[in-house]
Amino acid sequence: MTAAELDAIHLTLVLAGTTTVILMLLGTPLAWWLARRSGNLPALVEALVAMPLILPPTVLGFYLLLLLAPDSAMGALWQQLTGQRLAFSFSALVIGSVIYSLPFVVQPLQAAFARVPASLLQAAATLGATPLDQFRSVVVPLCRRSFLVAACLGFAHTVGEFGVILMIGGNIPGETRVVSVALYDYVESLQFAEAHRLAGILVVFSLALLFLLYRSNSHPRMGEAR
Amino acid sequence: MSALTLDLRCPGADGFVLAVSEQLSLAGITAVFGASGSGKTTLLECIAGLRRAAPGSRIAFDGERWLDDHHHLPPWQRDIGYVFQDARLFPHLNVQNNLLFGQRRKRTTGSPTLEAVCDWLGLHALLHRAPDTLSAGQRQRVSMGRALLAGPRLLLLDEPLANLDGDSRRQCLAALRHAIAASCIPALYVSHDAEEVSHLADRLLILDAGRVAEHGAMLELSSRIDSALARDEQAAAIVRCTLAAHDSQFGLSELHCEGNRLWVNHLPGAVGTQHRLRIPARDVSLCRERPEGTSILNILPVQLDAIEPGDAPRLLVRLRVGEQHLLARITRKSAAILQLKAGDRLFAQIKSTALLTETAEPA
Numbered sequence: 022m023t024a025a026e027l028d029a030i031h032l033t034l035v036l037a038g039t040t041t042v043i044l045m046l047l048g049t050p051l052a053w054w055l056a057r058r059s060g061n062l063p064a065l066v067e068a069l070v071a072m073p074l075i076l077p078p079t080v081l082g083f084y085l086l087l088l089l090a091p092d093s094a095m096g097a098l099w100q101q102l103t104g105q106r107l108a109f110s111f112s113a114l115v116i117g118s119v120i121y122s123l124p125f126v127v128q129p130l131q132a133a134f135a136r137v138p139a140s141l142l143q144a145a146a147t148l149g150a151t152p153l154d155q156f157r158s159v160v161v162p163l164c165r166r167s168f169l170v171a172a173c174l175g176f177a178h179t180v181g182e183f184g185v186i187l188m189i190g191g192n193i194p195g196e197t198r199v200v201s202v203a204l205y206d207y208v209e210s211l212q213f214a215e216a217h218r219l220a221g222i223l224v225v226f227s228l229a230l231l232f233l234l235y236r237s238n239s240h241p242r243m244g245e246a247r
Numbered sequence: 248m249s250a251l252t253l254d255l256r257c258p259g260a261d262g263f264v265l266a267v268s269e270q271l272s273l274a275g276i277t278a279v280f281g282a283s284g285s286g287k288t289t290l291l292e293c294i295a296g297l298r299r300a301a302p303g304s305r306i307a308f309d310g311e312r313w314l315d316d317h318h319h320l321p322p323w324q325r326d327i328g329y330v331f332q333d334a335r336l337f338p339h340l341n342v343q344n345n346l347l348f349g350q351r352r353k354r355t356t357g358s359p360t361l362e363a364v365c366d367w368l369g370l371h372a373l374l375h376r377a378p379d380t381l382s383a384g385q386r387q388r389v390s391m392g393r394a395l396l397a398g399p400r401l402l403l404l405d406e407p408l409a410n411l412d413g414d415s416r417r418q419c420l421a422a423l424r425h426a427i428a429a430s431c432i433p434a435l436y437v438s439h440d441a442e443e444v445s446h447l448a449d450r451l452l453i454l455d456a457g458r459v460a461e462h463g464a465m466l467e468l469s470s471r472i473d474s475a476l477a478r479d480e481q482a483a484a485i486v487r488c489t490l491a492a493h494d495s496q497f498g499l500s501e502l503h504c505e506g507n508r509l510w511v512n513h514l515p516g517a518v519g520t521q522h523r524l525r526i527p528a529r530d531v532s533l534c535r536e537r538p539e540g541t542s543i544l545n546i547l548p549v550q551l552d553a554i555e556p557g558d559a560p561r562l563l564v565r566l567r568v569g570e571q572h573l574l575a576r577i578t579r580k581s582a583a584i585l586q587l588k589a590g591d592r593l594f595a596q597i598k599s600t601a602l603l604t605e606t607a608e609p610a
Contacts, residue, residue: 140335143297146322147329148397149352154323158348162339 026219028195029203036111036199037179040118044126044175045168047119052130053156071128073121081121082188089113089189109191114199117185125174133167134160166237173234177227249273249401249433254305257286257293265289265457273401273433276424278448278465280438281475286457287437291403294435295329296322308401326355328394328432330404334386336378342389343374349397358398359430367426368392384415388422395430402427402434408443420446441481445469445525451476470572472555472563477574482563483527484574490520505569509597510544528563530598531575535585537594545597549573551589554582566595573597 051070055063073081089108090096099107107113137160145155161168183201190197192206200219207216251271258264265286271277279287292298294306296313306314313320328349336345346361365371368388378386387407394402407423408416424447427434435452438444444451444465451468453461453475460475461468468474469485476482488502488509500514502522509524516522538546549566562582566573573595587593 140331140333141337143322144329144331144335144337145348146297147295147327147403148349148393149323149354150348151321151323154352159337159339 022218023215025194025198026203026215029198029200029219030222032111032195032197033180033199033201036114036118037176039115040122040179041126041172041176043115043119044122045172048123048126048130048171048175052127053134053160055127056131056134067131071124074124078121078182078184079188082117082185085113085117085120085185085189089116108189109193109197111190111196114186114190114197117189118179118182121182121185122175122178125178126171129167129171129174130164133164137163169237170234173230177230181223181227249309250307251294251401252305252307253290253294254303255290255293256301256304257289257298258301259286259289259457263457265293267454267457267459269452269459269462271452271462273435273450275449276427276434276436276447277450277452278436278438278444279452279454280441280444280448281454281460283439284456285454287439287454288405289457290454291329291405291435291437294401295327295403296320296325297329323352324354326353326398326400328397328399328402330387330390330394330402330407332406332409334378334383334390336381336386336389336393338378340378341374342370342376342378342381345378345389346370346374346393346396349393353396353398355398355400359395361396363429364392364395364426367395367429368422382415383410384419387411387419391423391426395426395432399432402430402432404434404436406437406439408438408440423447441476441479441483442525444476445483445485446523466571470565470574472553472565472574477528477555477563480529481527482529482574482576483525484572486524486526486568486571486573488522488524490514490516490518490522492518504547505571507547507568509547526573526597528574528576531566531573532596533564533566533575533577533581533585533587534594534596538596541596543596543598547573547595547597549593549595551587551591551593553589554587566593568595 055067086108087093088095091100091106091108096107099105141159142155145159150158181201183205186197186199186202192198192202200223204216204219207213207219251273253267253269253271255265255267263284263286267290279290281287289298293300296319299319300314302316304314308325312318313325337348340348346364350358350361365374368391370388370392373381373385373389378389381389391407404423408419411419420443436447448465451461451463451465452459455475466485466487469476469483471477486504488504490500491503492501493513494501498513499510500512502509502511502524504524511524514522547568549568552565552567552572555563558579560579561576562579564575564577564582564587566575575595
């Protein structure tokens with residue numbers, strides 16, 4: 022394996038890891054809010070969260086590119102604060118990935134939170150637990166598996182990202198050139214042997230992750246809740 | 248003695264409104280009694296802070312404001328212990344950690360220890376079990392223990408025996424009663440079962456369509472012929488008796504009540520202990536003369552105190568025995584034939600099967 026390929030794999034893992042951490046931090050309160058509220062606003066937010074599931078990644082990438090460009094408000098502000106360009110940077114990839122993989126984290130969490138009986142939270146409240154304490158000591162343990170599912174799906178989906186990255190990240194080695202983009206390069210220059218190697222790595226990685234995830238499914242915890 | 252001041256309005260479904268303005272002096276067990284839909288659970292949820300009452304409502308407990316126009320103390324800051332109808336044990340924790348959940352978060356001192364609570368409720372053998380391996384009765388006992396260990400100043404029990412029947416119901420009732428008495432924490436106990444109420448309650452709050460119909464001491468209210476309890480098919484008087492002797496030859500125990508002898512099935516208690524006897528009105532019949540040659544053992548001389556007015560086919564009659572009262576439900580036709588009126592001296596016959604449901608008075 023070449024140094025460039027190892028670079029691409031390393032970058033992909035860092036991007037997916039960073040994105041997953043941010044997604045878990047943002048997605049958990051968002052999913053909790055969506056699971057406990059109903060009305061027009063939550064429905065609209067839920068629809069927005071689900072948009073990356075159906076939009077072509079190029080559409081999302083296109084708007085993100087406009088948003089992050091140096092002449093946009095956000096791009097200019099970023100440049101002022103950091104002295105760096107935002108578009109075609111690693112940071113841009115993280116922003117794009119967070120939006121692109123959001124539904125894969127929020128939806129399993131939201132479904133799990135909705136299954137936690139409100140009656141158990143009432144019981145915890147009468148026993149002296151504040152809402153945050155109720156979440157930590159009742160909801161989190163009951164939804165432990167869904168947190169695992171959400172993190173794995175968020176991670177795997179970010180690894181498999183291509184369209185958004187190409188639109189807002191380009192193909193800068195060590196900065197934005199992730200495995201899927203490197204693979205595209207190989208195919209475009211007809212280096213099929215190298216392409217096979219990268220494609221094979223992605224297939225094995227994805228299969229292994231999903232296999233481990235579904236195998237751990239044999240002990241559902243929520244089924245015990247009443 | 249704790250004081251609970253309620254000035255509550257809480258709208259529910261279908262135009263139902265709970266409206267309670269009451270000053271409750273709480274000691275021992277106060278039963279909240281009423282038909283389904285009379286607002287019992289709503290009342291408990293308002294007291295616990297699990298349900299928002301309408302603006303203008305007020306709750307204060309021992310001088311501490313729990314609810315008024317400027318203030319809504321959340322449930323986790325009210326020192327309550329709540330036992331729900333469906334137990335609500337945490338499925339991811341074993342019995343011991345369920346029990347300790349509230350204790351780890353309590354804000355008060357001097358609550359009972361895990362050891363004591365396990366003794367009261369018979370939980371020692373269950374500590375390492377998962378909640379889904381428990382029977383319904385065991386779950387309620389754990390739920391009760393969990394509430395007690397949270398160090399409450401007020402216990403709220405919402406029909407904890409509703410999902411139990413037969414022996415497990417009786418055992419659970421005895422365990423709850425014992426635990427409440429041993430912990431010395433005042434309790435509000437919601438029930439729609441007149442028999443359960445008469446076993447447990449020291450005081451009674453009767454709700455009817457969201458309003459307080461009656462509120463007072465159990466023994467006094469249970470002997471009234473015009474109360475909501477009297478309308479119940481299970482209407483019964485409660486009398487206090489002293490266990491006088493055991494008759495092992497016939498398997499009976501002798502009780503003394505206001506200078507009269509009563510025979511009941513063998514009681515577990517010691518001679519000299521106080522017992523509470525529940526005598527259902529439908530099991531009491533009346534005679535002008537002392538009946539001779541009858542199989543009925545328990546015959547008490549009584550004085551007729553009052554007859555329920557109205558023209559229903561069956562009437563409730565209140566009878567005086569010394570300082571206490573019995574109730575009898577007889578047909579209006581019998582009342583006419585016997586020409587019953589207040590002040591008459593009569594004999595009350597009590598079917599012995601009626602006396603099976605005795606409970607020991609807490610010391």
